[in-house]
Amino acid sequence: MSISHLFFCRLPVACLVGLLLLLGEVCQAQQVIPPVTQDSTLTDTTRQKFDDRVMENLRQMSERKTIMGKLLKAILVFDRVDEEVYGLDAELIEKEYEKHTYKIVRRIDIMSLKPFGYSVNDTSRVPANFFEKLGNSLHVKTGRGQIRNKLLFEKKAPLEPLALIESERLLRQTSYILDARIIVNEETTTEDSVDVFVVTKDIFSLGGSGSYTPSSGRGRVSLRELNFLGQGHQVEASYRFNLNNRPRPWEAAGYYSIENIGRTYIAADVAYVDKNYFKEKSAHLRRDFFSTNTKYAGAVGVSWIDQRIMLPPTSEDTIPTYANLVYNQQDAWLGRSFRFKSYNLGYEPRSRLILGLRYTRTDYSVRPSNSFQDNTLIMGSLGYSIRKYYKDRYLFGFGRTEDVPVGTLLSFTTGYEKGDLRERKYFAASISLAKYETEFGYLYGKASYGSFMREGKWEQGVLQLESLYFTKLAEWGNWKLRHFFWGRSTWGINRNPEELLSINDESGLRGFRSTLLRGSRRVSLNYEANLYTPFSLFGFKLATVAFADLAWLSAGNKSSPFKGVPYQGYGIGFRFRNEYLSFSTIQLTLSYYPQLPVNEQINAFRIFNTSRPYYDFHDFQFTRPGVADFY
Template identity: 75%
Template sequence: MHNSHPIFRLPLLICLLGMFLLLAGVCQAQVSPVADSTQTDTVPQNFNDRLLENLKEMSQRKTIMGKLLKAVLVLEKAEEVYGLNAELIQQEYEKHNYKIVRRIDILTLDALGYSINDTSKVPDSFMEKAGNSLHVKTGRGQVRNKLLFRKMEPLEPLALIESERLLRQSRHLLDARIVVNEATTTEDSVDVFVVTKDIFSLGGSGSYTPSSGKGRVSLRELNFLGQGHQVEGSYRFNLHNRPRPWEVSSYYSIENIGRSYVSADMAYVDKNYYKEKSAFLSRDFFSTNTKYAGAVGISWIEERFLLPSSPEDTLIRYGTLSFNRQDVWLGRSFKFKTYNLGYEPRSRVILGLRFINTNYGMVPTENFQDNRLALVSAGYSIRKYYKDRYLFGFGRTEDVPAGTLFSITAGYEKGDLRDRKYFGTSLSFAKYNASLGYLYASASYGSFIRNEQLEQGVLGLETLYFTKLSEWGNWKLRHFVWGRGTLGINRYPEELLSINNESGLRGFRSHMLRGSRRVTLNYEANLYTPLSLLGFRLATVLFADVAWLSSGNQSSPFKEAPYRGYGIGFRFRNEFLSFSTIQFLISYYPKLPQNDDLRGFRVFESSRPYYDFRDFQFTRPGVADFR
């Protein structure tokens, strides 16, 4: 861990305080008051009740510790949540298919003090009211633009649950509910009620090292003036041992322009070893019933490129890669004909066409060439979503994708030095069961073909499983298992895989350890506690990572002993703020590469979850990833 001392590390203080509270509660929970001699019939308390009761008692004392606990500690009560079974909701709403939407009522809730499951709840503290006064609530027109149904038009199948999911995917919304007013429903018309809850979209972070003067400042607004525009920027200064002492990056995006579901994204990044200027307009297959998708964009990128090294090298060698790229694609979805007006099939056949023009300025090796790549793909997709909680969030409703996706891609690259063909295919599926958990698996293959020889090929395998949520009172536990395999086939020497961080072992950093074939296995257990410290929910994390790495087309990653990482830590998140999840982890690595200056133990922090879902919506045709 670097030896800086950031001044904005409140979560670290919270983490230490949380550990103290847990220890204090456990210790006090072991001390039983002297029982009344006349009392003969008692009910023993479990660990959860003892801990919460003792923490509450400590917070009510008129001591310094008691006042501190009362100021920062909130013991979360389990909130009754409705509408978590999307499949049952779909069946319930099928009776309203093709009825006329007579009325749409929209209620948008501010970020702090409100509940989407109890709309009568209002802010009752000064901090909540003050926070809401600094926040511009999402406009009802912005919510209306996300809906897949319109007033005085027939209600299409899946429109209600798909609209609710799309609202929940917005970065500036915490949750959303869409319900039919059954009391006013008639045989040919319905009234619909939509309620959304914001997050506190204005946020930022920073750090400063007094000894060196090095620091960082970042700001973000995810819902500018309540219109869904997102502005993010960061500035780093007083950087040492760099070509330039400062770096800057900025991003601007419009999530949905009007009712078109077209998004705009712009980026400007000027760092020492990475520069980017890009602008894109895009529309994806955002719902099952979307017919057309596509994108057009342009980008200029310059980055430092890691060159291959031999086992004897002790120094890292880099080159510079710069290029500009124009990218355009178009997709069309076709649904199967059905004669049942009350049923909407979820399966779709999709066709896609993409054209990419790449021109290089600086290249580190001769394997990079100016080229024009044309790709065409056909796919078959079945998409559906379930609802659950305590996956990547701390109690908010989360959409779990399930289904099947199969695609075939073919293409041709016209280069200044050489021409070649491309072929790729992929298959993925996922099943979700409330009792057994979630299982996802995928396999993909892609390769260029030149002179009847495979070139830059890759075989990818992936599986993700998480268990159902186990609950003991307000304590909740879930397990994750993630397996991945990436096998390169006749890759270029400069195309290398690592096992750093998200690529293999979390917290691991090695610039020298690279290969062309990699297999990783990750396990994680998350224990969600009922503690809320200054609004940040607390969970404990236990993990174990294993990674195999080898070089060469015929090599097996399993011939060498794997690299391993074991760790424990804490995770914080305030669902009502725009801050990312904050994690503080301690890890241990029994095996280290010889040429790297690494330590077996490492304390590090992270702001992103380690796992993520793979959706089953068809995306733009592309070359199989090798990273």
């Protein structure tokens, strides 16, 4: 099976819809608002000429009657102009509406837009061609009630500080909404009342993917609906068939979620997974500290897990050895946030003091060793949080508005585990910080440590360090460039033998796959450059990606990972993204790994595709007390 055949077999169903919907862009220039420049004398004419030359050369090539000319004409759009987006001046979001604090909300108008042809910045825009209209006809837009349930303000009530901008952020972070604007009608505003206009734009919420290998008959199909009938319910199902060398030739999984029940901000999640080496049945109700002003958060749930875990490999092993682990768990927690008193009615302090309490009961029916014991774990946390947000673009999206979290999160956790074999205490501390400036970029740092103590000795400890930095956006006309740097360290201290780390994919080297390469201490460094081009491929905006990864891994609990030569990964690729679809990102990458494990047959070169960004933001939202992750 050819690489191109494999790649396009994995294209999601929603992407096929997108191809038809957005081919109309090839046939006609998009109708957009001309960009507004602050000062034409500040334009870099040298860069602008370079941009124009590249575009003009490609345009001329597309007009030739050659195979390359026909290909360029078929797949590239030369007339796309970025839509002007307002409010992206990198000022703190809290300053936008502070003058309207405590005014009475007289009227709330809500406009929900379908995915194609509409704009939250220009509500006069409408679908311009048949393909956009066809796509919208297949989509049920978000109901006004669902949007209203996300708002932190209501009619005939005073407008609390942060309510407008926090509501806009919550709408924008909803999985089935592409973008949102909340606008105060300044023309009708009085000294004591305001009229508010809310406009949102959906993504095309129906998506899916699939693959098939003719030689073996193996295949996979998955479907996903992020906004069932416009009510915010999310359904996902997947099925794999004709699996060779497995105990059973098929696997299935299903997930169902309700993001917000009424105006309670309580979410419900149900999962059913039936795979060969992992089975799960779970149900949870949860409420997060979704907003700065949220007072109460918590969750309650139950889960049953049956999985196969890898046993510690030796240097002579050529195949991995496994053992079964089966357990059920009941989990509940409750958190309370306290805000500091402010004597300035026009200002809402962002800092919060938070208390959390958690109860977990775990019962094992199958366990490979006495490292796993039936236990009851009670934990408490004290946290201090400051949360702020900036707006920017071209971070993880291709031009949509994105919220950049900055602030501080400090937490202390203690707990007590009572088991059928032993009893022990738990202690943990964590601190994270982030800053963002227009000329500097974004810098995030985190340090955390957690460990059990039994009979005066520390065990199952983990020290974690993390730092993420991305540069400011460099622009040459319609070309945009941003660099990302990511460093992580996970240091296991007296871990159980079955608890192992890898450097596969997100854990260290993207695209890397090794079965036997495992250890207890890991350090990884990642670099990535994203060049956003002015081209569109069948409506999917195009970016080029280059990366370099390094990872160190130690085998023992007391050895340093830096004693060995680091494993390396290098690659280049293309990323296609359509902001209007639920399955919006496709990345095809060619990678090279110069150092490989000696006891495994792994190719040094690999072509792989992915559908999600390698990096992500860490919000400064307090979460449930828990044992530090080790994975």
